[in-house]
Amino acid sequence: MAIARHTPLGILCDLDGTLVPFASSPEEARPDDDAIKLVTNLASLPGVTLAIVSGRPKDWLESFFPGDQVFLVAEHGAYRRGAGAWQNVADLDPAPLGELAQELEELVRRHPGSLLERKTTTVALHYRNVKRGRRGELLIEAFGIIDRFLAKHPAYERLEGVLVAEVRPASVKKSSAVPWIRELAGPGARLVAIGDDVTDEHMFQVIEPQDESIVVRTSEPRKTAARWELTNSDEVRAVLRYFHGVRSGHTPPPIVLPRAIVPPTPPSSTQGRDLLVISNRLPDFRHVEGDEIERKKNVGGLVSALEPALRARGGMWLGWSGRTVAESEPIESGIVESGTAQFAWVDYKESWYRGYYSGFCNGTLWPLFHSFPSRVAFSDSSWAAFQEVHEHLADVASRLVGRRAMLWAHDYHLLLFARAMRQRGHSGPMGHFLHIPFPAHDIFSMMPWAGQILDALLDFDLLGFHTPRDVANFISCASSMLPAKVADDVVQHRGRSTHLAAMPIGIIPNDFQEVPEPAVVEEIDGLMRALQSSKLVLGVDRLDYTKGIPERLIAFGKLLENFPEWRGKVSLVQVSVPSRADVPLYAEQRASIESIVGRINGEFGDAAWVPIRYLYRSYVKGQLAQLYRAASVGYVTPLRDGMNLVAKEYVAAQDPENPGVLLLSQFAGAAVEMRDAVLTNPYHVEGMARDLDRSLRMGLDERKMRHTKLLASVQRSNAVTWAEGFLDALNACR
Numbered sequence: 001m002a003i004a005r006h007t008p009l010g011i012l013c014d015l016d017g018t019l020v021p022f023a024s025s026p027e028e029a030r031p032d033d034d035a036i037k038l039v040t041n042l043a044s045l046p047g048v049t050l051a052i053v054s055g056r057p058k059d060w061l062e063s064f065f066p067g068d069q070v071f072l073v074a075e076h077g078a079y080r081r082g083a084g085a086w087q088n089v090a091d092l093d094p095a096p097l098g099e100l101a102q103e104l105e106e107l108v109r110r111h112p113g114s115l116l117e118r119k120t121t122t123v124a125l126h127y128r129n130v131k132r133g134r135r136g137e138l139l140i141e142a143f144g145i146i147d148r149f150l151a152k153h154p155a156y157e158r159l160e161g162v163l164v165a166e167v168r169p170a171s172v173k174k175s176s177a178v179p180w181i182r183e184l185a186g187p188g189a190r191l192v193a194i195g196d197d198v199t200d201e202h203m204f205q206v207i208e209p210q211d212e213s214i215v216v217r218t219s220e221p222r223k224t225a226a227r228w229e230l231t232n233s234d235e236v237r238a239v240l241r242y243f244h245g246v247r248s249g250h251t252p253p254p255i256v257l258p259r260a261i262v263p264p265t266p267p268s269s270t271q272g273r274d275l276l277v278i279s280n281r282l283p284d285f286r287h288v289e290g291d292e293i294e295r296k297k298n299v300g301g302l303v304s305a306l307e308p309a310l311r312a313r314g315g316m317w318l319g320w321s322g323r324t325v326a327e328s329e330p331i332e333s334g335i336v337e338s339g340t341a342q343f344a345w346v347d348y349k350e351s352w353y354r355g356y357y358s359g360f361c362n363g364t365l366w367p368l369f370h371s372f373p374s375r376v377a378f379s380d381s382s383w384a385a386f387q388e389v390h391e392h393l394a395d396v397a398s399r400l401v402g403r404r405a406m407l408w409a410h411d412y413h414l415l416l417f418a419r420a421m422r423q424r425g426h427s428g429p430m431g432h433f434l435h436i437p438f439p440a441h442d443i444f445s446m447m448p449w450a451g452q453i454l455d456a457l458l459d460f461d462l463l464g465f466h467t468p469r470d471v472a473n474f475i476s477c478a479s480s481m482l483p484a485k486v487a488d489d490v491v492q493h494r495g496r497s498t499h500l501a502a503m504p505i506g507i508i509p510n511d512f513q514e515v516p517e518p519a520v521v522e523e524i525d526g527l528m529r530a531l532q533s534s535k536l537v538l539g540v541d542r543l544d545y546t547k548g549i550p551e552r553l554i555a556f557g558k559l560l561e562n563f564p565e566w567r568g569k570v571s572l573v574q575v576s577v578p579s580r581a582d583v584p585l586y587a588e589q590r591a592s593i594e595s596i597v598g599r600i601n602g603e604f605g606d607a608a609w610v611p612i613r614y615l616y617r618s619y620v621k622g623q624l625a626q627l628y629r630a631a632s633v634g635y636v637t638p639l640r641d642g643m644n645l646v647a648k649e650y651v652a653a654q655d656p657e658n659p660g661v662l663l664l665s666q667f668a669g670a671a672v673e674m675r676d677a678v679l680t681n682p683y684h685v686e687g688m689a690r691d692l693d694r695s696l697r698m699g700l701d702e703r704k705m706r707h708t709k710l711l712a713s714v715q716r717s718n719a720v721t722w723a724e725g726f727l728d729a730l731n732a733c734r
Ligand code: ADQ
Pocket: 301, 435, 436, 505, 540, 541, 542, 575, 576, 577, 617, 618, 619, 620, 624, 641, 642, 643, 644, 645, 646, 649
């Protein structure tokens, strides 16, 4: 914690759950004398600017910190108190919140343990004291009320914190405190932000690379942008005491050091290792290292698929750590050992995050390969960043493995990897698997660097795609844009042969067939109780424009319009998991989805029935399986998708004696293998509404017949057979 000695130093510290332990109500999370003294003394030191950044109201905060040594940020940034009086930062009429508070008050009266907190600019529903099994029910009702409010008042947003759901002005966030404190601290300031809640993540997301961010781990694990972690408020105080000791010249007390979230281990010698997997992001190896329960919850399909191969070959997985460093700082890399394999990580420069990850990968390749040319941006500088990152990754990779090792690169982030490795003398077999579609020639050729990318791809020995159509598209591009020869799915170019294969990825079906642990089922049980006897239509996706979520919701509205007999008898639950990439675009997506939900619920809903419930959150596998099993229709309608694993997961999770119906887009790669699903065209609203009606009406015999065939294919062509198949094919190339 060298930053402790830096001047000027800015500290932004949350209260509830951070400086004081998480209490049974927000009022009880009061700073005690020790905390007040510690913070005030630290804030009084020269060169230190300290702010308490809290969701609590301003008067409440001021009652503990009346003097002006400690700066205060109240209601998540709506009010701030610097050296003078309070300033109101939120420029919004809070009057409409009154009606929302009234409706929620009524709800709180019916749900023991829940508590409504009314602040000037926000309304917060706390449910830390509601029994676990009853929380789902409360939240479903609450989100129905809140979503209706948000549809009418788009300047507000819902934020889900630790056991609290809060409605507040969308423009007000704790992140606004960061530039304020930086300016107050003065030129050259470095900042430390400390907090436990999702509202604190807003601070972590905007701090600069020279700053530090520390998350205090609460009972609910979640992804964080913080670089360091502490366990509880005692540890937070110990760190602040250390800061005070270092800066005041007193002998610092023994320090509790925040733990690095990705431990910076130096790369060890691994020459001789014979398999290196490389993908943009690494699997969540912090959980891979954790206990068995954590493992089951968090290990993704790709990891489970590759684990046997990595274990058998003592393999290593290389990818981005998820962190960025300033241009002037050294780019770090390291290795984390897990029980079965090693994970090597690299940091990215900030300019790579912008140019490579957000720019070329997610702003150019993703929309282009999904055939959304109107969303594509071409820029010379992001193409340069794309090449630069490949050079860096190839440098790291060649230090990690010998020249004859087998390399398996994943997805559109790594199209140039074989070229960069060949230039470094790599002679071992190299394969690439594309997880997204490969576009048709007329689309692909729009890209100014299309020829260079094709040329570099042909330095791989094996190119794997999900479907025969992707292979055909690649062949048509290669044969028309390069002087390459193609015969029997082998492309000859520059004296090298590249094999092409359609090898659809699968899932680990057992993961969705096991009975989930009791602790996991309660929440979904609550949701089911709230749906009462309505049939469930279920959508589960990452929030992305390729997934066709607005079209799907509109078609559900059309079902209710054209087939009124379903009103009150069917509910759509759409679960969307937040996506990291390109934040503004996704925020816009989310807002448009929420407004469609609000409109349809407003038009068709009544006091007893909410047609669409939109849940913006992620679930652990056991909960997803439970949701899939409860759904009469798996509503999987992307506008375009490489494969779509949700379709396969839905089939795996069904009860074979009473299975639901998979309603699947004809434009998902999965549609090639899953012909026994009801295939639909997501661009045709009325057609999709008819297909929904047909799926909801389907009799038991037809459902069982379709499900038996679908399940057989999901079992047969699974994630492990896919990984083995790819590695066998790659071996056979040499
Ligand atoms: P994705 O675009 O991420 O993958 P998909 O195949 O559907 O799409 O996989 C999504 C995964 O996220 C599924 O395993 C699903 O269970 C999980 N998920 C979605 N919503 C969730 C939620 N709310 N909570 C928890 N988990 C959630 C890319 C390509 C796909 C291709 C895969 C694999 O775009 O076409 O199928 O890679 O190759």
